[in-house]
Amino acid sequence: MSRIAICAPSTPFTREDAARVIALAEAAFPQADLRFHDQCFSEHGHFAGTDDERLTAFLECANDPGTQAVWFVRGGYGAGRIAGEAIARLGPAAGEKTYLGYSDGGMLLGALYRAGIGRPVHGPMSGDIRRDGGEAAVLRALGFLCGSGEGLEPDLDGRPTVAFNLMTLAMLVGTDLMPSLAGHVVLIEEVSEYLYAVDRLLFHVTAHLAPMGIAGLRLGRVSDVPENDRSFGMEPADMVRDWCARTGIAFLGRADIGHDAANKIVPFGVAGATQRP
């Protein structure tokens, strides 16, 4: 039995969609015991409850010794508002867990990795059930949480690796939540940003990552790019290649991650060491 606690560090979910995730889990992974924290359905303006509510729910899930994994229900925005305080209040049980999410959840994944607490993992969330083909994403995450390595990003090698949404990483760099990524392969993906904004983020992120001595960058999917009044004139892979060349970072090719149902799983660190909760 694998008990998975689900909370919402960012934005809220609905009970209807939670029921769909539970039904999917019961059919495919009867050994998974999903516990949606009530806070997943709380609303406070943009957020799934006040900062205090989101912090308290995360701490209850992470500090519970009976739980093997903490699964973020959705992204959006909000995890960075509680991550610093959350890290300060984690106890010993928090270090024995897997933490799974992506997008805005990367703020907490990064902070946990910096603090050396538990196993942060970049991968699908319950909220992906809303996507076309989203059941596959949810099943991939559940499979991973139940011990399968099938959903892992296919080109993970022996080097330590992390994965982030590009905007999330751009907001994380240089802050007290940012881990050192010396020697790491860094995977990035983006969604719903103009290409000029992606280029701007790449300027910022490569300026911060280059001095760390990362092993290189890999580019996931850049999706749902809004139409601009004129074409940007460069594709995302060329932009990454350009910023890597300017800053002396190795460009290591594409990555199978993104804000979509095909989003594969990237355990922070060396994959083999972290893939079982």
Added chain:
Amino acid sequence: MSRIAICAPSTPFTREDAARVIALAEAAFPQADLRFHDQCFSEHGHFAGTDDERLTAFLECANDPGTQAVWFVRGGYGAGRIAGEAIARLGPAAGEKTYLGYSDGGMLLGALYRAGIGRPVHGPMSGDIRRDGGEAAVLRALGFLCGSGEGLEPDLDGRPTVAFNLMTLAMLVGTDLMPSLAGHVVLIEEVSEYLYAVDRLLFHVTAHLAPMGIAGLRLGRVSDVPENDRSFGMEPADMVRDWCARTGIAFLGRADIGHDAANKIVPFGVAGATQRP
């Protein structure tokens, strides 16, 4: 006679709008000699010409000993792609000039200020002629470039001050272009960003500015906020107050700057020392 060289470090302008700016200047400030560089009308994808073209035009304007000011024609995106190389290739004549612009132009203003070259100034650009009431903004900038202090932001005090678009500042912090702002009053403004994105930028920027020991933050206008599927639940001034309290930065109230025709002028450093070109 005040010769003002106009170039486009970011995105292109049109000859029609340039003619309107020239007509306005001829009527109100016959002592101003406006020279639109041809590069203002060059197009390369998103940009006003390739990086090389934009860099070359900026250097021609900045290194010309016959010119008293370099005026950026518009923002958009692109100045950060050439700013590092530009600074490295500025000669002695560049140090005798005023550099006026805002928005994406803040990348160059920040880099110039870090390098101690010339007098960077945050204020209206030729492109503001396109706004409702934009003639007033253009006239304010021209007046300043001809020696008037009338268009200055009304609450500048004896402390060194800078002003930035919030996104531009967020992309600048921690990079080789970022000046130290110890003891500075920092004015910020934003346009066309969701409030959750403004809050996210404030997290990032305050995390970088607090350790510098800035004198405090003042908030300009946050305009054209896109409608989200739900209300954020906080107004921009409350967000700034909150992030200032979290990071130990003094919140010094509102500022009369923004992406609009009322945008006032903020010379970098101490205003009295820099307001005449």
